[in-house]
Amino acid sequence: MLVASQSLTAGAIAANFDTARPTVSKHLQILTECELLEQEYNGREVYYHFNPKKMKEIAEFIEPFRKMWDDRFNKLETVMKKYKSKK
Amino acid sequence: MERKTNIHAEDGKQELMITREFDLPQELLFKAYEDPEIVEQWMGTRVLKLENKKHGAYQFETTDPKGNKHGFNGTIHEVVLNQKITRTFEMENSSFGVQLEFLEFEKLTDDTSKLNMHVIYRSVEVRDQLLKLPFTQGINMAHNRIQDILNKLK
Numbered sequence: 001m002l003v004a005s006q007s008l009t010a011g012a013i014a015a016n017f018d019t020a021r022p023t024v025s026k027h028l029q030i031l032t033e034c035e036l037l038e039q040e041y042n043g044r045e046v047y048y049h050f051n052p053k054k055m056k057e058i059a060e061f062i063e064p065f066r067k068m069w070d071d072r073f074n075k076l077e078t079v080m081k082k083y084k085s086k087k
Numbered sequence: 088m089e090r091k092t093n094i095h096a097e098d099g100k101q102e103l104m105i106t107r108e109f110d111l112p113q114e115l116l117f118k119a120y121e122d123p124e125i126v127e128q129w130m131g132t133r134v135l136k137l138e139n140k141k142h143g144a145y146q147f148e149t150t151d152p153k154g155n156k157h158g159f160n161g162t163i164h165e166v167v168l169n170q171k172i173t174r175t176f177e178m179e180n181s182s183f184g185v186q187l188e189f190l191e192f193e194k195l196t197d198d199t200s201k202l203n204m205h206v207i208y209r210s211v212e213v214r215d216q217l218l219k220l221p222f223t224q225g226i227n228m229a230h231n232r233i234q235d236i237l238n239k240l241k
Binding site: 061062065066069070072073074075076077078079080081083084 | 091092096105111116118119125128130202217218
């Protein structure tokens with residue numbers, strides 16, 4: 001989490017890894033597409049900084065799936081309670 | 088309101104556990120999976136076939152608001168009355184492939200029960216993609232709504 005507290009250029013980020021620069025660039029590109037990183041242009045340099053809002057969304061990405069099952073099971077419970085009272 | 092349905096999905100694992108406690112006796116909870124008419128009511132799907140027995144199979148079909156039909160099917164591997172169903176599940180015409188489901192129906196009290204649904208996917212990637220599916224749809228819907236508003240402004 002290099003970019004947690006500060007904005008860094010791709011070069012500065014790559015310097016922290018034992019990986020080829022194009023690989024790091026590719027990773028940064030993906031993280032940017034996912035909006036986990038935001039790009040800021042300063043002259044010719046591109047600075048990357050962390051987008052905490054998106055991180056929260058990822059932690060919550062399971063919620064719609066849970067909600068779908070919750071709605072389905074609520075329905076099951078209602079249907080079966082009616083079924084029980086009919087008996 | 089308390090969260091009745093829980094999803095336990097560990098990072099980097101190709102499985103997840105769905106648990107839910109019901110205000111229903113164990114037998115009634117099981118019946119909700121056994122009786123095709125009841126399955127249709129709570130799943131909101133047409134049941135074309137449901138053979139809850141070893142070597143049995145099931146086939147469901149839903150129609151989306153646009154009128155497109157979506158098929159789901161699977162094979163039943165094991166059924167223990169009121170206790171257990173082991174089956175596969177597959178969304179037809181999708182790239183997700185088949186998943187394995189272990190359903191356990193647990194008695195809590197005479198009037199309450201619990202369902203444990205253990206789902207195993209082919210890979211971590213498949214599981215995560217499936218988990219993100221409704222999320223992605225939500226985002227797309229939001230995007231469509233923004234697009235609609237923008238179109239009206241034009």
